[in-house]
Amino acid sequence: EDQVTQSPEALRLQEGESSSLNCSYTVSGLRGLFWYRQDPGKGPEFLFTLYSAGEEKEKERLKATLTKKESFLHITAPKPEDSATYLCAVGPSGTYKYIFGTGTRLKVLA
Amino acid sequence: DARVTQTPRDKVTEMGQEVTMRCQPILGHNTVFWYRQTMMQGLELLAYFRNRAPLDDSGMPKDRFSAEMPDATLATLKIQPSEPRDSAVYFCASADGGNEQFFGPGTRLTVL
Numbered sequence: 001e002d003q004v005t006q007s008p009e010a011l012r013l014q015e016g017e018s019s020s021l022n023c024s025y026t027v028s029g030l031r032g033l034f035w036y037r038q039d040p041g042k043g044p045e046f047l048f049t050l051y052s053a054g055e056e057k058e059k060e061r062l063k064a065t066l067t068k069k070e071s072f073l074h075i076t077a078p079k080p081e082d083s084a085t086y087l088c089a090v091g092p093s094g095t096y097k098y099i100f101g102t103g104t105r106l107k108v109l110a
Numbered sequence: 111d112a113r114v115t116q117t118p119r120d121k122v123t124e125m126g127q128e129v130t131m132r133c134q135p136i137l138g139h140n141t142v143f144w145y146r147q148t149m150m151q152g153l154e155l156l157a158y159f160r161n162r163a164p165l166d167d168s169g170m171p172k173d174r175f176s177a178e179m180p181d182a183t184l185a186t187l188k189i190q191p192s193e194p195r196d197s198a199v200y201f202c203a204s205a206d207g208g209n210e211q212f213f214g215p216g217t218r219l220t221v222l
Contacts, residue, residue, distance in 0.1 A: 043213030
């Protein structure tokens, strides 16, 4: 069964304290792995797509990496405005039925 | 700035009433998705369309939910009759080909 698990559920960081969020997945075949950011009361906002193991993508203070079993979202020197819920999703091959994890709620304190 | 729009943003209704939610996908996107988000279950896919044709609606309770795309600029999700367990935030998303999905702001549904 295709599955996505994110950890930790919640994370509190001091401003400037770098950390990583984890997304573990099992899928029969991977079309892509996606990271989204969701602010309270809003829809998820697309961040990255990763297609194959070893691939990395960067955007400002965020860097996403992918292995055959998991993906990491590294946050370098976070700021309070990075506070949000970060969602990971996998797209199995042959379908657009993406499976979302339950997210990591990140709080960055000034 | 192209974006997905959804109406209404908030809906409060009583059990048994019909609810219709509407979505305008980004112009030119050929794939439209309906999701439901709750604290307990997270984000669940209800149905999706490609070029207005329904490709999968296995995530929807068939007896009360229906989804349609009358034209390329409008997708609808109907619940009839609504039940308190349907209370959730419903998101529409669109994509050009399906990989990078762009979400709307959601419709927060409360069924009393």
